[in-house]
Amino acid sequence: MSAISAVGLRKTYVGGDGEVDAVRGVDLDVAEGEVFGFLGPNGAGKSTTVRMLTTLMTMTGGSAFVAGVDIAADPHGARRKIGVALQEAGLDPRQTGREILTLQARLFGMSSTEASERAQELLVLVELLDAADRRVKGYSGGMKRRLDLASALVHRPEVLFLDEPTTGLDPASRLTVWDEVRRINRLGTTVFLTTQYLEEADQLCNRLAIIDGGRIVRERTPASLKQDLRDRAGLSTDPTLDDVFLDATGRTRDKVAGEVKEI
């Protein structure tokens, strides 16, 4: 069974300037246990796709199953099986790290005792035990991101969605998050990761898709994407994933420097 499968996923916004097709028929098939990367320039439709797959946004068209649950027909059922860490580390700054994790666990149906135990377990996992009883507003960006990750794991999700989990983090914090993602995946959780950092995708993902203009323009393993470009372009050395990205999206390095690498 696929961990995520989507067919013809579409999202159309109606704004002041008329209709905007943010996602135009995306098909996805992510196997259980994979780390699947979802890349694309700003405004390509990455976050919109994630928001639809995580039941945070309605679909205009198509269908999607996550962890075997039809997200349109049973969003509540899907929420029990997925963990979500969005672009902004969605945390309540007035609560402590421990309180946030305990609350999250309670919202997934655990008793007070179960929730406290699970919070303690996760605080150890993400190495935030020392800061557990401090309010989140005093946390660094990296600490917030790790806490957000922990809060997405309270209910032991089958599929974890990470929307740009390292955007804005310093290199050391980024490496810590990468380690966490690998560890989570080793324990059996499927990870769906969007990122603007191509090195991140190269390091973490078994397979990846590149979306541009609301459509998937490439989908394979990082190695085969590079090999494909090398063969097509007749290159003498292996291209980087940056080259693959530029080729797939038809962008130039100058333009991408502004669009893709900004923090």
Add this chain to the structure above:
Amino acid sequence: MTITTHAAPDSRPMSATGSTNAARDSLILGGRAIREAIRTPDSLFPTILIPLFFLVVNVGQAARIFPADGTSFLQGQNYGAFQLPASLLLSASFGGAALYLVEEIEGGYFDKLRATPISRMALVLGRLYAEFVKTMVVGTVMVVLALLFGIRVESGFLGFLVLVVMVSLWAMVFSGFMQLIAVKTRSAAATQGASMVFFPLLFLTPNFVPRDQLTRPMEVAATINPVTYVMEGARSLILDGFDGPSLVKAFAVVAVAMAAMLALSIKMVNSYD
């Protein structure tokens, strides 16, 4: 310590099926909002101080016009007793919950909550429950202060409880409508601005004199304004004792407004993208 992140069906949280319980989820989220209020006392001070300021100023300006011994509608009490319900309703009309909600929407925590399998109703009711508790505390403080200045609650201790509960339920209604605007606009400025739309309703009431002593246009405006009936119900508890018809009208207005607010809120949260 072994930590698993991928659960077999039998290792799911044991009470996961209970998480659709709106009341349980609301209490959990309400508890968080109460903790938040305790940690930000500066946000509570205006809800006490501003209404008390208006109470003192209004009584100071009009008490000599309406002396206790020569004004029949005061039932022998001082003018502060007549003004107290207006101040209580003012303290219930700050809608602080909505501003915290906007902050949560902007910060992404609202989405985090939406991604959990909790009742959509709880997303609305959690903060409103906290608003109820906060107004119970603030209302009690205000009435106790009023008692110290010689105002009596004619309906006794039970009436005092009914009064504070009525005002607290109204605070839920008002905050609920403000939350609706917060969810719709996702903007702190728009939400704060919208309170200016609701605020005049508090003054198109028999605020200074009974309804039958208002000018004709004001009397018509007050009669069609639902806040009037909540104010008159609260006032009856202070001045008259238990006046059945006034209380029935007051609670009927609260109930209808609450039902409308909840229906609109659920619709809004369900269609929130």
